[in-house]
Amino acid sequence: MGNWLLNELPKWILFTAWLALNIALFVNTYLSYMADKYVYLRVLIGHGLPFARSSAYIINVNSMLILLPVCRNLISFLRGTCGCCTRVRRQLDRNIIVHRFLAYWICLLSIIHTGAHCYNFEHFVLAHHSSDGLVQTLSNLPDGPNPIKEPNSDAIKALFKFIPGVTGIVLVLALVLMVSSSTNFIRRSYFEVFWFTHHLFVIYYIAIVIHGMQGVVKAQTNIDVHDPNVCRDQYDGGWGTATCPIPTFEGSSGSSWKWVVGPFALYLLERCVRLYRSFQPVTIHKVVKHPSRTIELLLKKPGFHAEVGQYVFLHCPKISQLEWHPFTLTSCPEDENISIHLRIVGDWTSALAMACGVDSDQQPEKLPRLAIDGPFGTASEDVFNYPVVLLVGAGIGVTPFASVLKSIWYKYNDENVQLKLEKVYFYWICPDTMSFEWFADLLKSLERQMVAKGLPQFLDYNIYLTRGWDANQARNIVLHEEAVYDVVTNLRHKTHYGRPNWEQIFSAMAAAHPATKIGVFLCGPKVLSPTLRQLCNRHSSVDTAGARFYFNKENF
Template identity: 30%
Template sequence: MGCWILNESLSVVLLLSWLGGNFYLFIDTFHWYEEEDAFLYTRVILGSALAWARASAVCLNYNCMLILLPISRNFVSFLRGTITCCGGPWKKQLDKSLKFHKLVAYAIAINATIHIVAHVVNMERYHIGQSKDAGELPNRLSYLGNNPNESYLNPIRKYDTNIITEVLTTTAGVTGLVISVVLILIMTSSIEIIRQASYELFWYLHHTFIIFFIVLVIHGTGQIVRSQTLESLMLHNVTYCKDHLTEWEETIQCPLPQFSGNKPSVYFYWICRAPCAFEWFADLLFLLETQMTEKGKTNFLSYHIFLTGWDENQAAHIALHWDENTDIITGLKQKTFYGRPNWNNEFRQLAYNHPSSNIGVFFCGPKALSKTLQKMCGLYSSADPKGVRFNYNKENF
């Protein structure tokens, strides 16, 4: 027993260090997602399944980083030949590199199982969040994103849908399926009976690790789970507002919460003096409006038409028909504004709706307005490299 302790003490220390790293990452990440205010509204819908999914994901990343090192022959040979500390007991550890590779593989399989189960639960809870029985706050959070200038939290946008179909239409869902299939093929082909019966099958399937790692990188961009942005947290007091839904959008401390990872969107501003200037373009906007509705992308295009010239008769006619579903001048769903835009308000709202984004501003019009917009771009671009940036482009006439 004493000899075994003496011979294997370093192996035990290294094994415990690796296990300790896994447990630390899992517990620390789990606690962070359970306590962080940025994920408070996400937890309202998902509960603890959020923390289980994210903690296992961090451990997956940790072990995927280590999995190739023990079987990298050049790396192991480098350690053997060039580092003086790799003598005696340290050299023996290099002889056990294949065993460590298998241990890391087991850890990947366990954490992948936890991650998959947790996200299956998450998708089901996202789906329930769209039902009327979910509760007032989960319902309100799930409905966010249905109107312009709102960012969504719940990726499932309606209750009457198939969860599997919804999952397989997302980047995270498709890549997650590919990763799972590749991992199953690699793990099953590593079973001793299969490996001995067909070593070529084992060898070829193991080399699908290239697909595994490429898709793993893409998988992380899916953003199924969203957090409240830092800018929104500073304006929207979550500890107060979560219990006072009636004050959302009504009081200063409860503006609508904004969440990271907004889908790309286009804001189109058109300023004209006479209503006749809109006529030739209204049909095209109506066509775009219809196509976006059919594709479920009603918030992709947000256009703002400003009429700067009108007489009293037009004003009376406009006021009389203001409550109709379509605009009296253009026939479009989005109403025409009267007067000139308040560019401070417009840029402030864009910066709030799209934090940590690069926003391209494209202008065609008179030089005086060009200077104003260029000034607004500089004024509302954040000094923080991670903040919002407005990039100005122009074509004068």
């Protein structure tokens, strides 16, 4: 069955702790609204209020937590401080997954909260028409617990007369727009739509702070002289006796700001750091045009240092004053320049290519000014913590491994560096032959250097072509099967056609490396992630005598 706990236990410990916190806070808040000071409010609307307030409390807590995973500088700092604890670092790589999960959880809680308050307001209106004298009296008290004073009010229209109703609509609309525009299709095909709508979070947090400030929910303030449990039973058309004076009520001010002010201040600090970086000069040293509409930017920025596989956000004021786009660095720490490879596939990258003069024969009079925010840490930084690593890149997901492979080779040839890493397996799954071109040059260079050093077995790379060949190409491939170099990539290792047999690959690696920690690093589509994760769990030994596979995935 393998060692399932190896990759899954830390995740489930954190999830259980989070779930226990949510349940405990929900129950505690629910019970607090079952207190004596809310007896008369429950007479009017039943148990709708505890449900509404408990869900609101959990929304506040998770609105605090949801900001933390997107504080990229904080995550990178924590990755640095957790250098000796790989398991903790691996959980930090799930920051975007956690952010999305919390967003969906807030949406679910918002449905519960909104539904409970719609129920409450409907009962506030119905209370004016109740045959129960106590309910009528409570509804007609000038400062009583019923916020609706007009007997013939419409519950929906009444919501818009209160700050919680208006801000509630704003909150729901902001959530709907942010979540719906965050789908993979919108984010990848219309990044600008995602980027702009996601900044509605500013309105969301302003609205959530204002939401409860009007004090619509009122608690009884004189329960020391008017015990609602006693006086409710003694009610006989009115109050005013010595033992049961007229109850008084007061609304509480909102407390949401207490939950969000800290994380929001932290996020503002994060944005200030990004703003400062945006003014730091970045020089375009060189622009290289590669086949398949790929360009390489060679940049210089004073004081910039990045670890392997990290990514940055790129900003070009000439194209847009607001947009920042993430790109993985293909340079390594030992390189003199910062290098970024990007495919010209959208409006922004097309505009950048045009500004750099790569889409025309004319050179631009002046290269555009760029700004860099980052670098930010990823799972690839941990490749040097394992004696054996399996790198899996699918399509454009190969970009972080350009940095990784170069840095591995630099370190391997540096006599002053004690390298724990002994063996590298690299698998690249490509959709078509055009995907080979820019990355093949790097592999050719590494291949030549390994042969020259007498270490041809240090890097075991395998390229899989899943589609993109016709009948003529297939015949050409068969005719050159016995050639020294591959007909497609011109590399010594032959290209495979189809998809890898991962079961066979993992079995062979487990047999070849007993009693070894093997780091598995994936950068590619989501559909491949569960397959590799399950194989890591299944092929990991329960004891130290066998191989143990640690799954890592790039998330940004």
